[in-house]
Every structure is written in C-alpha cells, then in structure tokens.
Amino acid sequence: MKVIMELGPKKISLQEQPQPPIQADEILMKVKINGLCQNxxxxxxxxxxxxxxxIGGHEFSGEIAQIGAAVDPEQFHVGDHIVKYxxxxxxxxxxCKTHRENLCTQIYSSPTFHNDTGISGFLGMSQYIAVKATDVFTYPQTTSFIDMAFTEPLGCVINSVERADLHLGQDVLIIGGGVMGLLHVLVAKLQGVRILVSxxxxxxxxLAQQLxxxxVVDPTTRDAAAWVHEQTQGRGADVVFNTTANPQIAQQALACTAFGGQTFMFSSLHPNDPVAVDLGAVHSxxxxxxxxVSPTRSSYYQATQLIAKKIVNPRPLLDRIFPYQEAVAAFEYALRPETLKTMISLD
Structure with missing residues (x-):
C-alpha cells in the first residue's frame, strides 16, 4: 500500500509499505480521503x-475492507462507510472513566505522538489502517467520503459548543472565519443564538453569513471589542469562541465577553506565549x-449524526482535493492563509 511519510520538516516521501495485518477484534479500513488540519x-x-x-492525517474516512474473526458480522460489513475515533x-x-476521553492522561505519551523506535502519527495518510472495532463509527452508504472526512473537526466543535451550554437568544461571538470558526457558526446556529463573527x-x-x-466585522478596520459592545447594548457577547492561534487575539476575546460571560480558547496558541489577563475583571x-480540545466519543458520534442526517452541511468549507501523488503540493496549498479545507485522496 502507499503511505505519505513525513521524514522531517518539508520532507515528504511517497512510500510502499506492507498492508497492516488485523487482530481478531480489528477491522481493516481502506482510507479514501483525508483532510489536512493546521496540526x-x-x-x-x-x-x-x-x-x-x-504518517499524519486524522481527518480521514473510508470503508471496511476486512473484518476480524471476533468482530460482530451483524454490526459491521465489508464495504460499510466508516470513520475512526x-x-x-x-x-x-x-x-476515560468519566467520559472525557479527549483528556486521557496517556494520549501524548502514546506512539501516536512519540515513537522513538518507529513511525508516529494517526496514519490517516495510509491507504489501509488496522482499527479496533470499538473505535469505528459507521455512516450510511449514501454519505460521501468527503463529507465524512469532516467528522473529527466537527466533533471538536460540538464538544466546544456543548461546554458553553448555550441558551436561546444569547449573543455568541466567533473570532476567526477559518474552517473551525465556520463550523462553530454551523453548530452554534442550531442552538438558537445570534451569531457575530470577527x-x-x-x-x-x-461565507460566514451564508452559513x-x-x-460580521472586519477587525482590521474596526475595534472588534467596541463593535461587539455596540451590537449588544454595551454588554458584550454572552459567549466568545476564539478559534485563532494568535496570543494577542486571546486578550481581545476576554474584552469582548460580557459580565458573567464565557470565553472559550478553542485553538492552540502559536507561538504559545504567555498572555496577560486582567484577573481583576475576571473576578469583579x-x-x-x-x-x-479534541472530540469526546460522544461528540464524535454526534458529528456522524449531524453529517449523515444532513443537519449540518460541511461541504461549503471544502477548498480543494489533491491526489496522494501530489501530497507536497497539497501541503503547500494548505499553508496559504486564504485557503479553507484541503484534502488528499488516497484512492
């Protein structure tokens, strides 16, 4: 099988690797498409x-190619459309015991992130992956692999929005109109709130308005915090989702938040510099x-339901699909700040 191997910074090698064997409790997944995340x-x-x-890639979708001997044949079938938690x-x-799998203490020490003796990664840029049946989520055959590849980022956003416990009629500010910001627009809109986007x-x-x-406001021509207060009778937003990586914007997010409101730091910061916070305002x-961060199993499942039932349509966020033979071009394209979701086809 073909894999897109990262050997170092900007060192991509298209390699032939053995197809992974599966254990009795595993499924062999044929990967069809993988979305490129900022990570x-x-x-x-x-x-x-x-x-x-x-071997990176964690926003992938595909189909079942083979089922292990201990996998329930009534629940899983060759050809089923699937994604992996x-x-x-x-x-x-x-x-893990309290349904916060996204905070598991062993995530970042696992070979997925650190493997000093072998290959690290989520493996989504491989044509085949061995997957535990307990990590498999199925889709209807009618759901496209492209839409399915939005499951993981949508699951992250569902986790974010659910933590906010939004109420009907609230004012919600979303800072950033990239893929994750726009997914916040789609999910938050289901909660009956008014959405402001910077x-x-x-x-x-x-596009944010279409979704x-x-x-909406252009923060390069208006003071975003002042604008938010103007639109909310001077209160500020009840909930602010900061989906940008800029530490300076993190300060702005708190300034946009109303008394008694919530500021959510959805994105990791790059660079991860300390951010000065007015703790007096936090207190008073x-x-x-x-x-x-990341999806729980529950929010991952909810993402499959929103996509499968067409309650959320992520397709407007798709920018371009590259064949795996053009992986370097795909990464270089995704580097451009104006792009939305770039995907790589593994077919």
Whole structure:
C-alpha cells in the first residue's frame, strides 16, 4: 500500500509499505480521503514536538475492507462507510472513566505522538489502517467520503459548543472565519443564538453569513471589542469562541465577553506565549475563561449524526482535493492563509 511519510520538516516521501495485518477484534479500513488540519501543516513545516518519521492525517474516512474473526458480522460489513475515533486512550484513567476521553492522561505519551523506535502519527495518510472495532463509527452508504472526512473537526466543535451550554437568544461571538470558526457558526446556529463573527478576510465574512452568521466585522478596520459592545447594548457577547492561534487575539476575546460571560480558547496558541489577563475583571465581572480540545466519543458520534442526517452541511468549507501523488503540493496549498479545507485522496 502507499503511505505519505513525513521524514522531517518539508520532507515528504511517497512510500510502499506492507498492508497492516488485523487482530481478531480489528477491522481493516481502506482510507479514501483525508483532510489536512493546521496540526498536519505544522508537522509538515517542523513546528511540532512530535517525532519523525510520521504518517499524519486524522481527518480521514473510508470503508471496511476486512473484518476480524471476533468482530460482530451483524454490526459491521465489508464495504460499510466508516470513520475512526482517532484519539488513543487508555480506557482506565479518571478522564476515560468519566467520559472525557479527549483528556486521557496517556494520549501524548502514546506512539501516536512519540515513537522513538518507529513511525508516529494517526496514519490517516495510509491507504489501509488496522482499527479496533470499538473505535469505528459507521455512516450510511449514501454519505460521501468527503463529507465524512469532516467528522473529527466537527466533533471538536460540538464538544466546544456543548461546554458553553448555550441558551436561546444569547449573543455568541466567533473570532476567526477559518474552517473551525465556520463550523462553530454551523453548530452554534442550531442552538438558537445570534451569531457575530470577527474575521479580516471579506470572502470568509461573506461565507460566514451564508452559513448563518447574523453580524460580521472586519477587525482590521474596526475595534472588534467596541463593535461587539455596540451590537449588544454595551454588554458584550454572552459567549466568545476564539478559534485563532494568535496570543494577542486571546486578550481581545476576554474584552469582548460580557459580565458573567464565557470565553472559550478553542485553538492552540502559536507561538504559545504567555498572555496577560486582567484577573481583576475576571473576578469583579464573573468572567469565565475555559479551554476545549479534541472530540469526546460522544461528540464524535454526534458529528456522524449531524453529517449523515444532513443537519449540518460541511461541504461549503471544502477548498480543494489533491491526489496522494501530489501530497507536497497539497501541503503547500494548505499553508496559504486564504485557503479553507484541503484534502488528499488516497484512492
């Protein structure tokens, strides 16, 4: 089978590797398509702490090619459309036992991230992957592999929005109109809230409105915090989702948040510099600062339901699909700041 191997910063090698054998409780997944996340791009450029060689890719979808002897043949069938819950988790720690698998204490020490004696990575840029049946989520045969590849990022956003416990009629600010910001627009809109979006790119502001944003602003021409307060009778947003990686924007997010409101740091920061916080305002105005990361199994399942039942349509976020033979071009394209979701076909 073909794999897209990362040997180091901007060192991509298209290699032939043996097809992985499966254990009795596993399924052989034929990967059809993989979306490139900003974390994949950082692995490509070397802005990462994970080990090489690496087979990245965690936003992938495909079909069942083979079923292990202990896998229930009534539940899984060759040809089924599937995705995989991608986070390695021990199943035994406090967080796994309390349905917070995304916080498992063993995630970042696993070979998925650090493998000093072999290949690290989520393996989504391989044509075949051996998957535990317990990690498999099925889709209807009518659901496209392209739409299915949005499951993981949508699951991250569902986890984020659910943590906010939104209420009907609230004002919600989403900072950033990239893929994750726009997915926040789609999911938050289902909660009956008014959505404000701060995004400098005109095309992304327009798309945000098409997807359900009520008000948009260009933060390069207006003071975003002042604008938010103008739109909310001086209160600020009840909930702010910061989907950008800029530490300076993290400060702005808190300034946009109403008394008693919530500020969510959805994105990792690059560079991860310390951010000055007015803790006096946090105290006096009862502002809550929270973080969200990755999907839980529950939010992952909910993502499959929203996509399969066409409650959420992620297709407008697709920018371009490259064949696996053009992996370098795909990464270079994804590096461009104006692009949305870039995908690689493994067929």
């Amino acid at each position: 994949d791009v950082r692995d490509y450029t070397g802005d990462t702490q994970w080990t090489y060689p690496r 991608i986070l390695p988790n021990c199943g035994n720690c406090y967080y 995004e400098p790119a005109a095309a992304r502001r327009q 359900g944003a009520d008000l 105005h009862e502002k809550f600062i929270k973080g969200t």
